[in-house]
Amino acid sequence: MTITPHSSAPDSVHASAAGSLLLGGDLPLSRMGFGAMKLPARDWDGPACDPVQSVAVLRRAVELGVDHIDTAWFYFHEDVSANGLIREALHPYRDGLVIATKVGPGRNPDGSWQDPAGPAEVRAAVHRNLRELGVDRLDLVYLRRMPSQKSIAEVFAALAELREEGLVRHLGVSNVDAAQLAEAEAVAPVAAVQNRFSVLEHSAQDAALLADCTARGIAFVPFFPLGGSGVPADPALQRVADRHGATRAQVMVAWLLAVSPSILAIPGTSSPAHLEENVAAASLRLGAEDLAELAASAGA
Ligand SMILES: NC(=O)c1ccc[n+]([C@@H]2O[C@H](COP(=O)([O-])OP(=O)(O)OC[C@H]3O[C@@H](n4cnc5c(N)ncnc54)[C@H](OP(=O)(O)O)[C@@H]3O)[C@@H](O)[C@H]2O)c1
Known part of the structure; x- marks a missing residue:
């Protein structure tokens, strides 16, 4: 992974102000991306979002220079899915738009969860992502580990086979520890790790994993970058x-971009105003005093 530094702040809001990295050695990406999980509904059980607004948010994100959208086939509410919204909003996809998706959890049409996917279900889930997104090859597919899975070697090997078959360009792992990352890397190259991580919520174990990914050129993609369900009312953030002259959400995004050049930010929103606000954080630079104050608050 090659990293280019932050560009100088642009006059207008644009994702490119976050700088870029080269995912898996061949996919250039702005470090300011977008998370699509909450486009169908505000939570797993609803309420539903307005699909017209969700489509508009996706189109505006791309206009603002976002070239990395994070999704999964299991992000759906009733008959509206994140993959379907992405396809409706953006297909045919413009060159350079990277859509990252996931396999691992099983989900019934009524929204209830199944046992974690085995090799056959992983294969079916990749084909479902391909169909729903309307592509011949997926740019990046994460194996999302469920808490009951201690070893991921067997299912990751199934995903690696699909890569060998040309259906997947790069592989990632999500919700893993260092041992599970090593297990996956023994099977096939891992281009990205997606774990829960934010300025106020990250374990020492994940901080060490981030340092390792940074040192070895693996992209680190924090999920719940804004806390997951509303920006925390933290005094230091404020x-x-x-x-x-920024918002707490913008500081949370800017902290991620500052803390490692390997981080790809994917804040999620179904609000056009929040989208503009979040992408504008691509040009917010935190200083040493800011970082020290936030570190003290996170450790408090
Ligand atoms: N691998 C995994 O296991 C996993 C798990 C969870 C998520 N993810 C991925 O990570 C992405 C990001 O996580 P997330 O979307 O769940 O959580 P998040 O980005 O931490 O936060 C999203 C929440 O914050 C609100 N929000 C967004 N921008 C805001 C702003 N500027 N001001 C105030 N509130 C704001 C959103 O509401 P509004 O819609 O009202 O703005 C939404 O409720 C997901 O979309 C998904 O792609 C992966």
């Missing part, structure tokens, strides 16, 4: 935001 103080830093006030110093910059």
Whole structure:
């Protein structure tokens, strides 16, 4: 993975201000992406979002320079899926738009969860993602480990076979520890790790994993970058935001971009205003005083 530094702040809001990295050695990506999980509904059980607005948010994200959208076949509510919204909004996809998706969890049409996928289900899930997104090859597919799975070698090997068959360009793992990452890497190259990580919520184990990924050129993609369900009302976040004339959400995104050049940010929103706000954080630069204050708050 080759990293280019942040570009100088643009006059207008644009994802490219976050700088870029080369995913898996051949896919250039802006470090400011978008998470599509909450486009069908605000939570797994609803309420539903307005699909017309969700489509508009996706189109606006791409207009703002976002070239990395994170999704999964199991992000759906009733008959509206994130994959379906992405296809409706953006297909045929413009060159350079990277859609990252996931396999692993099983989900019934009524939304209830199944046991984690085995090799056959992983294969079926890749084909479902291909069909739903309307592509011949998926750019990046994560194996999303479920808590009951201690070893991921067998299912990751099934995903690696699909890569060998040309259906997947790059592989990732999600919700893993260092041993599970090593297990996957023994099977096939891992281009990205997607774990829960934000300025206020990250374990020492995930901080070490981020450092390892950074050192070895593996992209690290934090999920719940804004806390997952509403931006926390943290006093230190607010103080830093006030110093910059920014919002707490923007500080959370800017912290991720500052903390490692290997991080790809994927804040999620179904709100056009929040989208603009989040992408504008691509040009927000935090200083040493900001980072120290946030570190003290996270450790408090
Ligand atoms: N691998 C995994 O296991 C996993 C798990 C969870 C998520 N993910 C991925 O990570 C992405 C990001 O996570 P997420 O979307 O769940 O959580 P998030 O990005 O941490 O936060 C999204 C929440 O924050 C709100 N929000 C967004 N921008 C805001 C702003 N500027 N001001 C105030 N509130 C704001 C959103 O509401 P509004 O819609 O009202 O803006 C939404 O409720 C997902 O979309 C998904 O692609 C992966």
